[in-house]
Amino acid sequence: MNTDIEVLIAGAGPTGLLLANELGLAGVRAAVVERLPQRTGQSKALNLQPRTAEVLDCRGWLEPVLDRSLALLPAGHFAGLPLDYSALDTTFPHQVGIPQARVEEFLEDHLAEYGVPVLRGRELTSFRQDEDGVTTTLLGPDGAECTVRAAYLVGADGGRSTVRRVLGMPFPGRDGRVGMAVADVELAAAQGESDGSGEPWRLPDLSPDPAGVAFLLPLGGGVHRLILGGPEQQGVDRDAPVTADEVRAALARCPGPPRELRAIRWASRFTDASRQAERYADGRVLLAGDAAHIHAPAGGQGLNLGMQDAFNLGWKLAAVTRGWAPDGLLATYHAERHPVGARVLANTRAQMVLTLPDPDAVAVRELLADLLTAPEANRRVAAMIAGTDIRYPMPGAPDHPLLGARAPGLRLPSGHGTLLADAASAVAAAAAGWAGRIVRPDRGPAADSGEALLVRPDGYVCWAGRDDDADGLRAALTRWFGAPRNPTVRSGGPSRAVDASG
């Protein structure tokens, strides 16, 4: 039995892999177990929203991900209604067009830097937790079982999560009402026409149509992503193969030149089932990503939601395993992320209604389409889908515009908290006892502004105040970063800047 692992992650999807990177960055002994013996190269999701791009950027991981991308769109959509991302307050006002498999490939390759293993061909089948840890049972590629013990287990094992099932965690919500399918297809264009591979990416047309949804996105190399959802996809078993006839019928409905189906590389059915785990944590077991929530892929949010769960959870689990977490830190994972997930479930349900060919739904859609021509309305919905408007409840001045919001454009490559304050300020001196958990970069607010900000490792501002408010900062540091290492450094004590500037 291996007892050396601090955090075991079940599932090497985007959620599990980003979490593993966060833990690796913090020096946590983590491991990922993945049921599949190798990467499939298949992609459900095809995009990163601006907040996810910011998340990767603040660790310095965006550039290599962009190198693998296919398109950049200055827009998102709500049920196909365009949202202008150029109006967002972000350093990255784009949706990145990138197959999920390429994001996973980057994240898995990057884990080598930290020595965090991805143990493939190992399926987590059961576990039991006690006061000190979790003993998991894994089924290996040869059919042999083994047990692995870890201090914490994270279920990032997708919508049909074994971890969630073994926990017996309620997963309230509803089953799917609308059936759809996705197929990556090789196409031959009619004579004289291009196969469309070089076409720019467009937002999907989700206008209600009794014949159903059918749209194509070029993935390069003559391969296209086809999304189809019409009468023939309703009431079909989710595991039934997608047929060539279904694909041809949908292709015939796609706008543009007629295209001949050469081959289906991969196809799968999905629905608009909408469910959310009642709690994201139970003792030493946590749920993240699709294991914690499922919903329709409307607007392109699921992968993004999961990666942002991972980013919220990573530094908190690291703090717990490193031994400096304040009481209740881990509980803030559920408290902060459950409402964010609930909001995505609500907006995806609303989007699905707006795609129905029902005259009443069409009337609401027309009204919303009109409202979204107003810049402020468009910006608000855009910020929701982009994930840039998330504000976590934080104690402190509720009217401060940044408290609880993310600090855009801030690089946090070390994964530490960050104090933005003048080096000579009282708060910089007060932070000395938290060196090693927070850093103070040279460039912060203007030296003479008198303002200071404390930013968590996930980029959210957890304290905002005057740079002479040493007591206020100390309270915030203790709340988020635990007790100081040297509690003798108190107000009125020796003035020392935090020595871990970076």
Ligand SMILES: Cc1cc2nc3c(=O)[nH]c(=O)nc-3n(C[C@H](O)[C@H](O)[C@H](O)COP(=O)(O)OP(=O)(O)OC[C@H]3O[C@@H](n4cnc5c(N)ncnc54)[C@H](O)[C@@H]3O)c2cc1C
């Ligand atoms: C058709 C479709 C289109 C989509 N498009 C988008 C989009 O454009 N944008 C977007 O943001 N989202 C989209 N999504 C949603 C997105 O794909 C998911 O939200 C995302 O994959 C969730 O990532 P995850 O890591 O939480 O789970 P998963 O990607 O499901 O990964 C879970 C991993 O766990 C493994 N696993 C499962 N059980 C076990 C076990 N017992 N032991 C070990 N390993 C296990 C699985 O093999 C898998 O590798 C789409 C979804 C669908 C169905």
